[in-house]
Amino acid sequence: MDERVEVHMRDTNAFAWYMEQDPLLRSTVVVVLMLGGAPDWDRLTERLERLTRVSPAFRQKVVQPPLRLATPRWVVDPDFDLSWHIRRFEAAQPRTLATVLEFARKTGMAGLDRDRPLWEVTFIEELDGGQTAVVVKLHHSLTDGIGGMDLARLLFDVESDPGDPGPMPEAPQGETLGTVDLVRDALGYGWSRLFDLSREVLTSAPAEAAHAIRHPRRTLTETVTTVQSVARFLQPASDTLSPVMTGRHMAWHYDVLQFPLADILNAAHAAGAKLNDAFLSGVTAGLRMYHERHGEQVDELRVTMPVSIRKDGDPIGGNRITLMRFKVPVSITDPGERMRETHDRCEPMKADRSLPFTDLLAGALNLLPRAYVGGMLKHIDFLASNVPGIPVPLYLSGAPVDGFYAFGPTIGAALNITLMSYCDTCFVGINTDTGAVPDPDVLMECMRDGFDEVLSVAGRAGHAVLPNGAS
Secondary structure, rough: OOOOOEEOOHHEEEEEEOOOOOOHHHEEEEEEEEEEOOHHHHHHHHHHHHHHOOOOOHHEEEEHHHHOOOOOOOOOOOOOOHHHEEEEEEEEOOOHHHHHHHHHHHHHHOOOOOOOOEEEEEEEEEOOOHHHEEEEEEHHEEEHHHHHHHHHHHHHHHOOOOOOOOOOOOOOOOOOOOOHHHHHHHHHHHHHHHHHHHHHHHHHHHHHHHHHHOOOHHHHHHHHHHHHHHHHHOOOOOOOOOOOOOOOOOOEEEEEEEEEEEHHHHHHHHHHOOHHHHHHHHHHHHHHHHHHHOOOOOOOEEEEEEEEEOOOOOOOOOOOOEEEEEEEOOOOHHHOOOHHHHHHHHHHOOOOHHHHHHHHHHHOOOOHHHHHHHHHOOOOOOOEEEEEEOOOOOOOEEEEEEEEEEEEOOOOOEEEEEEEEEEOOOEEEEEEEEEOOOOOOHHHHHHHHHHHHHHHHHOOOOOOOOOOOOO
């Protein structure tokens, strides 16, 4: 097995794992791919088998060490059965994207089997126009968005017939650990972490001491800033900022939008901002309009956004993000001004001084009562993710990929909205908690208008559209 593969969950992943005791806080991710035809089934199963060998996390299940002596452990499933993770069926009426989204919504709300590797793939065949849909369901601890793009390069091809992929890699050996093995492993893991931390402290201490002596004022400022950043990370959210999206239920609604990548890039550049700022500004414009439709005004909303902490040498896949909470402007009606203000609030998050400590802080949060931490998560207004996509056409076992939508879990928020770019198009997946948003059709109208407002900054007639057959 690749020596870079993690044996124990990072504390940030363990945090999400423990929080799933509350079904509202599940970390299930669903990705919907639309193919312009039917993939070759034999080639496809061979490719999936190869993926599970190249990225062994897809053969691993989770076991919990006794008494939480360590974070949950990844173990290669000795009973791994690829066929259990793959399903296929013929589409029901109306055989459109709406059929696919309804299935994806239902499978997303259902928990994964914790006694098996945490993923499933379902193929929905015979859709209108000869399309095939692929619904991928997995636990967020398997990968983040960037890791998912790395995995996509293992699964997809850049031509319809790429030729012989070479010999099949060896399958990882299954593992069976008893209670004594788990205790011994957990204690060894704990000592290893303590040793690594001590070595890091001792290695960095002389340089830090010298820096403090040479630059005492700067050191004091940096220390204060770090403490403030950590306090911000741990600060509880006692209530939602939205006066409208306050309820939480165990029911989701999936919907989608898409628009040209060039149009939103042009809009961002025209405002002196970045793609992520334009994306967030489209979301907040839609939410401003949604609140106005309900007779309410809102100045700011609280968002959680993932920040990548992935480094060179990290294993393929895996979850290498930390979630940063901050407030974004909503009431600013000028889209260019709102993008610039959003940029000013987002950029500091990417270099926040709490980032190196997030795994340690997550470990501390894991010691707190679940109800307390869950209450913090349920007072986030929305989550948003902008995932860099793939700029070239892809094929899945001979079938061209027409597009894909990602639906992140709400994790207690009112909605989660994810943008993924593919070739020259932005595909947006929106997952709403129907307790917070009982009228998702109204929200979607507002989201379309909100993104149109942002796209207009480029001076072109760009429009966000609901794909054919989505509703």
